[in-house]
Amino acid sequence: MNLALPREDVTAGLLAAAVHGFFILLLVFGLSWQIHDPQPIMAELWHSLPELPRPSPPPPPPPTPLPKPLPEPVPKAQPVPDTKAADIALEKKKKEELRKKKEAQTLEEKKRKEELRRKEEARRMELELEHEAARLEALKREEKRLAEQKRREALLREEEELQQRMLEESLAAETARIKAKAAADQRASEIAKIVAQYKDMISAKVRGNTRLPDSLSGNPEVEFEVSVLPTGEITKIRLSKSSGNADYDQAVQRGIEKSSPLPVPSDRTAAAEFRNLILKHKARE
């Protein structure tokens, strides 16, 4: 039975705690060693404080203006009373009264007339105002109508423009397509030319490497399927159509094997045609 003594228990616990304490210490100090001290702070030392400019004394208060003595009113000369004949004065007075009465009458008349005139004027003004308002209204309506018309015209124009643009665009696309097609056609024909040229080269090379057997009669045709790497290396040759003459077939196959690497165009698209080549070979051309 594994019976740990109690003393052993405690010892093990203490040792475990010590190991952890060590680990944590290592982590704390190991990490804090990596931390750089804060950047030094620059401080300037002054031998003595610089002379500060003295605060200027407060400006003297503005002198209070002394109240000016008011000018003494000058006494007016008293009119001298007229002491001439009283009747003359009376008559004068009467006349004066009459005149005043008349004056008042004419004034009243004038006032009435004036009032009438003013009323008339006001009526006229009102009428004129009404006229003016009507004219303004008409003007506004006219303006609105014009704006509407303008807007509609602009819309129409825009639509037309749009149609025009679309037409132009479709035209451009069409021409581009035609051009692209023409270019593609041209390229295809070029590639076909290259392919034909290289095929001729290949068959010439094969022919040069083929030694026809002596027992050959007639002009038999044999067909091989050849897998070609992009570098021209032949990876596989398979007889797809025999000529009927096994010797001849074998001779041609050997010729093809000898012709590796085959001439292959550097053009990528053209080279793709040569990946799986069907090679027809006739004994004589």
Added chain:
Amino acid sequence: MEVTQNLSLIHLILQASIPVKFVLGILLAASSMSWWHIFLKLFALKRAKGETDSFEKEFWGGADLNVIFQRVSQDREGAGELERIFEAGFREFLKLRRQAGASVNVIMDGTRRAMRAAYQREMDGLESHLAFLATVGSVSPYVGLFGTVWGIMLAFQSLASVAQATLAQVAPGIAEALIATAMGLFAAIPAVVAYNRYTHDIDRLSNRMESFMEEFSNILQRQATRPA
């Protein structure tokens, strides 16, 4: 976030997210437990080895079996593993021999079974808690890694919400998260080493016990065939 972060360990742990703190707590507990068991097992194995050595010396030194048996059966708890196996086997042997009409085969079978049972018990005691060490050794790196991944995830999440991303914004989070991995490795490495070491030690002890059992069986068989 400032650029001049305080990267001290305590600061990092304190500002860690809850899952990371949780992981750190689990790992600390696992590490403490595993270290505790490592030391306990170390003492226990050392004691077992010493006791086995001394017992073998005594046994092969030609001491009287009856004397040894007397001593061991008086203090079973204080005896070593091998002594207890010896005691169980010899007790069974004496009992069976006292029975009339028991053949040698029956006596030897019974004795061997008794020793085998005692041996199993002792092995069980020796191997206890080794599975815990193995578990800590294999799992705590993953737990630590989980904490790290979580912390880094959070760090990058906080990075996503700012317009100008700088390293200073993620660095504290990643440093904090990596503590979890460090902790996991710290728990795992000693546990794995101790597990391997102790398995090896226990294997050797068990080999010694098994060979002793065989040899002791031979001695007993010789005694059984001799007429009492």
